[in-house]
Amino acid sequence: MSAISRDRIPEGVIERLPLYLGVLIQLRQQGESTVSSARLGELTDINPAQIRRDLTHFGSFGKRGVGYDIVTLVDRVQRILGADHVHRLALVGAGHLGSAIADYNGLRQHGFNVTAIFDNDPRKVGTKIGDIIVQYIDDLERVVADQSIRIGIVAVPPAAAQEAADRLAEAGVKIILNYTPVIVRVPAGVTLHNTDPVHELLHTLYYLSRTEDVV
Amino acid sequence: MSAISRDRIPEGVIERLPLYLGVLIQLRQQGESTVSSARLGELTDINPAQIRRDLTHFGSFGKRGVGYDIVTLVDRVQRILGADHVHRLALVGAGHLGSAIADYNGLRQHGFNVTAIFDNDPRKVGTKIGDIIVQYIDDLERVVADQSIRIGIVAVPPAAAQEAADRLAEAGVKIILNYTPVIVRVPAGVTLHNTDPVHELLHTLYYLSRTEDVV
DNA sequence: TAGATTGTTAATCGATTAACAATC
């Protein structure tokens, strides 16, 4: 290897790649064939210089005077992220949130396939969400290992969150998406990502109180 | 005012405040009365120096040699974020995702009160989610204005996302949480926050492909 | 060739962290 620098890639770069990917796929659907960093910047609200800079961390994918070939760039970004092949997902929790996630088509479109759903409620076990039959939580370890699933989603009530994460990690899952407000501990080697509407609301709220003055 | 600097607060600081708040509330529940930045750092995985630095943007809330009084700090952080009083929320979309959000107790605990839910499906209109009756989407403008709701959540199918956001903004909403993968445009003065599981999965995925090598 | 746009450097800007004096 020569041109491509294999140094640490800044976190911010990795966060922006999915954003680029989303816009690129949209452009591809619209039949566009090339795109400039300027146009990409408009669509993502990100400085074009930064987009170019971000991409050079992984190589040089554009043509001077022309821009980036969309099909190629989609492919490259997917490969960088590891989204160029299918990933099986285990979902813990078959309530409203779990159902929403399992039904969500966007996942499959990006190669994320929910292939196992677990719940501890006997009334839910055996029912179907989409194509998938809800299984009893005690089968988690076996099923996850059998399917060598490496991504898990925690969509259970707060009180059950830590246990769900523990079992997923124990079963060999490497990425856990936590949809619970609970601060979950995971062993080293497991990447945790938290999503909590409260967190996001509180964050945005700050800017609200600055703009209008509350009575 | 003298001590408190009224300069621009870095985005990162505002993002961390909700995290501190979550941990502080947890500590308060456990009956703790004071906490040091060191302990707070352990619980949040954030450098203690940064925590102290972050807080000084808003004043000095601690006691040297002692730490921070938890009750006071919770109160101060809530006030900074604007979370010291109740906010009404309008929810668009009464599907699984909408139901999950409306049922979510964490919201109410932080002063977020879903007081209006809208859907365009006549079969859902009139049904109840928790205490709230689902209303027809065409009533959105009227209801939101009547209740002077300033926060809206979009939990509809992707195709309906832009329209939902447009109507919320039109009705006077200032913060929109978009739970759709669609890149939604909002008028100036409206703050948009996007949450998409795909986005988060793709982001985390990058680190997965670095650690283990895929076959 | 002239125009456009990349890849890359260098300058700026901002955020994180270590260190320590102030002080409870």
Added chain:
DNA sequence: TAGATTGTTAATCGATTAACAATC
């Protein structure tokens, strides 16, 4: 008083952006 921990400064580190030569 001795020990602990804050508030704050200064140093480091990293990320963003402007600018432009390379080149399609």
